[in-house]
Amino acid sequence: MKSFSTIIKSDYLQRTRSYAFLITLCASLAISYTFVPEPNANYSTIRIADHIGYYNSAWFGYVTAIMTSIFLSLIGFYLVNSSIKTDINTKVGQIIATTRINNFKYLFSKVISNFLVLLTILLAVFTMSILLFFLYNDGFPFEPFQFIKPYILITIPSLFLISVLAIVFEVFLGKYSVAQNVGFFFIFSSLLVFSPKTENEFSLDIFGSKIVMHQLEESVREITNTDKITDLSIGYVIGNFEKTNKFEFNGVDFPLSFIISRFLWIGLGVLIIFLISGFFHRFDIKEGISVKKITSINTQPTLVKDINVSSLPKTKINYNIFPLLKTEFLLLFRKGKKWLWILNIIGMILLGILPIKIAHQMVLPVLWFLQVNWLSGLTTKEVTHNVHYFAFASYKPLSRMLTSQLIAGFVLMLFLALPLLIRLLFVLNFTAVLSIVIGGMFIVLFAATLGILTKGKKLFEVLFFMMTYAVLNGISFFDYFGGLLHNSYYIFRLLCCILVLGVLSFIVRKIDIKKM
């Protein structure tokens, strides 16, 4: 038991004592600030037809709990899905493998540690929702139970299951980060689409939010005395605030079957971990490189030439960045698995044959998202691979190395979008072409800047996933490549972002190089 709790504690401290976690926590707080819009804000998050609730305790508690359940489930997976990988990379896993802790205990300790990391963020979001309640007070009393109840029954079990899911993916797809990202994307989307109708079916909803949404819709139906479908929309909808009516929401009386189901989901999570523990590699894994370790190269006596340094061919000064670009592309091609390139080719073919609108709105963001692993490592790989002492002590590292990295990223994005760009040029849609080009620039700079700022890959991966998901669901605020409808202000806004990101990335990297 002691080793179990020690692993949880160490793992939790290791992950939360990082700059990247601090930034993630700040980003979560900033996002949670928007969960319940300020009374005069021109956007809504949860809305039933043209109704939103009065800002009472129940509305705050349930809205923030549902939003957190979805938001944290979405990004939480990406935050916690590398706990076993970290043990592999740091070689701590090899030590753990020699201890008496069994697979189930180890994996379960990782689940709990994942869960605690997510709970820490949840606690920050929960505190923020209480602060916002007092800030936007509509004159309603503060009822703590209305705040806590939805978090306990909806959010916490969801986060536990996400923690379990992260471990399941690591056990079976540990080596394939892209497969994990894409796989979770599809699972998450399918779970959200699931629409239960009866009381028993609500128990099958992993995120536990559907029952609340149903209750909200029912409440509005009662007020409006109509059988018309009162659609509930979740997400950031901008500019629809003026037509809004208000109604009083007093929370949900959860049926006993639903409450039991939430505990059963947690139990199922534990059972899943128990069942997969037999498949866990326990760190008996092949090296990341498919080639066998070279150990026998010197078994035969070989005649080794001595180096006469003074007679070595003299090299010329060459500050060209093309060799650096070449290496960036080599790293790109070598890093990507074959199946990823097959997917890329399929994506490019789809860009060339599907209707332009679908290709632009749906295929392009997914195709670009497939590059998430490479993009997130664009400016972090020197530190990840510990070659930063060479790289940062090189000649003009800022203007040469960072530039070559940005160009390489940009060229890849444009190359992948090429079939669509050609089609758009043929139909003389220059605005769309410009949007894609600027979008490519934006996402590369976004990846580079977040990598430089956080010294890690996670934050970009999480945000890129969120943006892609939002865009596929038609939320135009997150559209960075002109796939959805836009006003003329859109391109100007993106160019400003590019400028800010560009300046920020160069300044911070310069400071990094100076501070080393």
Next chain:
Amino acid sequence: MQLEIQNVSKRYNKNTYGLKDFSITIEKGILGLLGPNGAGKSTLLKMIATVSKPTDGVILLNRNNIIKDPNYIRKQLGFLPQDFGVYPNLNSFEFLEYLGSLKGVGGKNLKSRITQLLEGLNLIEAANKPIGSYSGGMKQRVGIAQALLNNPKVIIFDEPTVGLDPEERVRFRNLISDLANDCIVILSSHIVSDIDTIADKVAIMKNGSLITKGESENIVKKVEGKVFETTIEKEKFSSFKINHIVVSTKRKQGKLQVRYISENSTDDAKVQEANLEDAYLYLTKTK
């Protein structure tokens, strides 16, 4: 060619220094840097390599301030850090080409220079294999090769022999001797015998300060007549090592043969010929 380090300090917080008011002048040849863990060797080497900046002080190469103008030394620098990594998906040839580009060298000769370096470091057979599949010693040799890519005039090796087998260590020593003819070579190591064999001058550091610098023979003189060898009972060893600096022990017929440093000899102790390891231990334990 002259590298002057003048009153250099590296402060991490109010009372913690990695290096404190450190001054040394280094000229052509091989300077061996010795010191216990935490002495500040790597901190010093990183500052010379412009990877890290000093909090105070000046570093001049041929009278050019390399803190203000790091590119002056970077053009002529070969640096092997103590702890470095590689891109595991590249082979050694590609990786060296990449580092050559970072250093700003190229031209037709770069490829043949890389080939000759790989041949000389016994890596040519593995040159087309991903570095991720290399052993520790092979990676270390890739590190040595990259330090020699750009006709360097200042070469810094931080613990270069880590992971090398005895044969490779000998080859490395020969290589270093060859380099010293027209370069400044700074070499840090825990292996005193490596430094003793190849360094023209030796500097010993402790707690971020320079204890001594000079030719190996002169440093050894400081401990002459203070190195002894005696045989004691095993049970007495614990109390013995409290009062003496023990250099080495050897089991012999149920007893311990001890080589130690002391200002005074014991009755049955015999004076031994001192070496650099004795001097190093004496200086770092007593000063």
